[in-house]
Amino acid sequence: MRALDTHALNLFCAVARCLNFRQAAQQLHMTQPPLSRAIKALEDKLGTRLFERDTQGVALTGAGAALLPQALRILALLDQAERSLVRGSAAPQLRLGLTTSVEAGLFRPWLAQLEAQLPATTVRLQAGPSPSLITAVRKGKLDAALVALPANTFELAVETLLRQPMMVALPAGHALARKRRLRLADLQAFPVFWFERARQPAFFDHCQQVFSRHGYAPAFLREPADHHVLLAEVATGKGAALLADSFRALRLAGVAYRALAEGDELALQIALVWPGEKTHPALACLRGQANA
Numbered sequence: 527m528r529a530l531d532t533h534a535l536n537l538f539c540a541v542a543r544c545l546n547f548r549q550a551a552q553q554l555h556m557t558q559p560p561l562s563r564a565i566k567a568l569e570d571k572l573g574t575r576l577f578e579r580d581t582q583g584v585a586l587t588g589a590g591a592a593l594l595p596q597a598l599r600i601l602a603l604l605d606q607a608e609r610s611l612v613r614g615s616a617a618p619q620l621r622l623g624l625t626t627s628v629e630a631g632l633f634r635p636w637l638a639q640l641e642a643q644l645p646a647t648t649v650r651l652q653a654g655p656s657p658s659l660i661t662a663v664r665k666g667k668l669d670a671a672l673v674a675l676p677a678n679t680f681e682l683a684v685e686t687l688l689r690q691p692m693m694v695a696l697p698a699g700h701a702l703a704r705k706r707r708l709r710l711a712d713l714q715a716f717p718v719f720w721f722e723r724a725r726q727p728a729f730f731d732h733c734q735q736v737f738s739r740h741g742y743a744p745a746f747l748r749e750p751a752d753h754h755v756l757l758a759e760v761a762t763g764k765g766a767a768l769l770a771d772s773f774r775a776l777r778l779a780g781v782a783y784r785a786l787a788e789g790d791e792l793a794l795q796i797a798l799v800w801p802g803e804k805t806h807p808a809l810a811c812l813r814g815q816a817n818a
Contacts, residue, residue: 532604534568535597538576541565542594545584619648623659623671627726627794628690629753629772633672655725663799670800674770676728683802690796691789695757695773696766698782709787710742717765719749719756729794733768736791757781770794 540550541561551558569575576590586594620640624633630653640649652662656673663671663682673679675686694708702712723730737743747765750756753773760767761780774783786792 627674632772675795682799690770692792697763703782719767720746721749
């Protein structure tokens with residue numbers, strides 16, 4: 527073992543700063559006897575005393591005074607090198623939320639754009655309802671999120687990227703499936719799966735206003751949170767569902783998708799939200815892909 531290893535230098539500098547073995551041991555989170563033994567071992571290896579110890583206290587010897595600035599410089603250089611390596615090895619990250627209000631495949635072009643333009647960036651995805659994603663961005667747990675509007679975005683910066691009209695998913699064998707385009711009035715006597723207000727209050731209220739304008743008041747069924755489960759329920763004939771148009775990508779036997787005349791009125795908007803005082807280089811990629 528070399529005399530001047532990093533551990534030995536740290537112990538020496540701690541005692542040299544305090545000129546008190548008990549206080550130095552407390553700062554180092556160790557007891558005094560092993561600290562005293564370590565300093566004695568260092569002195570033996572160097573062949574010279576570094577501290578004078580007497581009843582008056584502790585003082586640096588000439589050799590100790592000469593070693594102290596060099597030891598401090600060595601430790602500072604090592605710390606600087608370590609910090610530099612950590613910064614250099616840590617890949618930049620983007621913690622991005624994705625709303626579950628649209629089919630996940632809608633986001634694939636954006637994610638591919640991020641990967642192509644920012645290959646050194648690690649993108650960490652989190653899917654969930656828009657309100658929970660907005661809360662995560664506000665608390666600093668996400669850098670940005672693609673959410674469905676309307677929603678309460680509080681003080682966050684918001685940029686709308688696209689609109690998603692609503693369409694109808696219904697049992698393929700139902701008589702209404704013979705039509706290419708449906709109206710809410712066509713669904714009046716047919717049970718419809720619908721989400722609970724607590725999941726997305728602002729969007730729920732928006733849709734209820736549209737329903738009220740058109741006198742639409744069917745029997746609502748509780749909508750499963752998982753859209754694959756929801757569509758399986760539709761396929762069995764239990765009811766229809768009103769979904770964002772992107773869910774057409776989910777092909778399931780027994781389910782037919784049809785355009786909805788009021789689909790644009792019920793449309794949700796996909797928007798990017800992020801803390802206004804912070805920006806992230808990946809945000810430009812998302813904007814660019816949306817406008818492509």
